[in-house]
Amino acid sequence: MELKLIDSQGKSSSTMAASDQLFAREFNEALVHQVVVAYQANARQGTRAQKERSQVNKSTKKPWRQKGTGRARAGRASSPLWRGGGKVFASQTDENFTQKVNRKMYRAGVAAILSQLAREDRLCVVDAFTVESPKTKMLADKVKGMGFDDVLIVTDQLDENLFLSSRNLSYVGVLRVEQTDPLSLLQFDKVLFTRNAIARLEEILK
Numbered sequence: 001m002e003l004k005l006i007d008s009q010g011k012s013s014s015t016m017a018a019s020d021q022l023f024a025r026e027f028n029e030a031l032v033h034q035v036v037v038a039y040q041a042n043a044r045q046g047t048r049a050q051k052e053r054s055q056v057n058k059s060t061k062k063p064w065r066q067k068g069t070g071r072a073r074a075g076r077a078s079s080p081l082w083r084g085g086g087k088v089f090a091s092q093t094d095e096n097f098t099q100k101v102n103r104k105m106y107r108a109g110v111a112a113i114l115s116q117l118a119r120e121d122r123l124c125v126v127d128a129f130t131v132e133s134p135k136t137k138m139l140a141d142k143v144k145g146m147g148f149d150d151v152l153i154v155t156d157q158l159d160e161n162l163f164l165s166s167r168n169l170s171y172v173g174v175l176r177v178e179q180t181d182p183l184s185l186l187q188f189d190k191v192l193f194t195r196n197a198i199a200r201l202e203e204i205l206k
Contacts, residue, residue: 003118003198005125010146016125016195019202023123025115028108035109036182038099046095053078053086107205113185123191125198129153134164143172152188154180156196177201 001023002015058078066073080088101109117123131139139162143151152173155162166174173188177197185191193201 001118003123003125004121005127005195006146008126008146010148016198018198019206022111022202022205023115023118025108025111027116027119028112031105031109032112032182035101035106036186038101039181039183041097041099044097046091046093046097048091048095049093050087050090052090053080055090056084056086058085110180110182110185111205113182117185117191122189123193125193125195127195129155129162129192129194130159131161131165134161136165136168139165139172140169143169148190148192150189152184152191154191154193154197154201156194156200178204 001018001020003018003023004012005014005016007013053076056078058076060076060078063074063077064071074082077085079085114123131142150171152175153162153166154175154177156177158174158176163174166172173184175184177193177200180201
């Protein structure tokens with residue numbers, strides 16, 4: 001597989017050879033969907049909590065006598081049928097949302113995403129990507145000068161200046177290659193890898 005290699009001005013200079021197993025795989029929509037959903041679910045925290053009927057601050061006294069009133073019988077005000085009562089099957093903070101995805105499936109899903117990005121001409125490679133100082137405007141000008149409006153930059157080693165410059169830009173993401181995840185690859189219109197990041201990615205996902 002040949003990937004487009006661009007220069008610092010964003011112009012196509014040549015191509016570089018890359019692994020067919022990683023960048024020429026058929027797109028499997030069902031697998032990609034499963035991998036992305038599992039990634040989001042595994043990042044979810046069980047922070048919500050509801051009260052059961054035993055936890056609601058209500059009197060345990062019977063609201064009215066069992067017979068003779070013409071109303072439906074009621075045992076206590078904390079009944080789930082009542083407004084302000086406890087919840088049936090209440091959510092707890094220890095709720096587990098994780099979904100298991102095999103390592104082989106995860107790697108195949110990421111490879112399918114990368115291959116589709118390459119086919120759609122949304123994936124580019126550059127020799128290196130750095131900024132001289134941690135200035136947001138400097139990075140913004142460089143990105144726009146290369147012709148990118150919404151881009152994820154993946155490097156082999158995270159440069160501190162590059163990371164600090166990107167924090168206030170919503171349309172620029174910066175990740176180390178080991179941090180690459182399926183959701184980030186799909187969120188941006190373009191993905192820009194450094195040459196060393198491609199080599200490192202092939203080692204990780206081989």
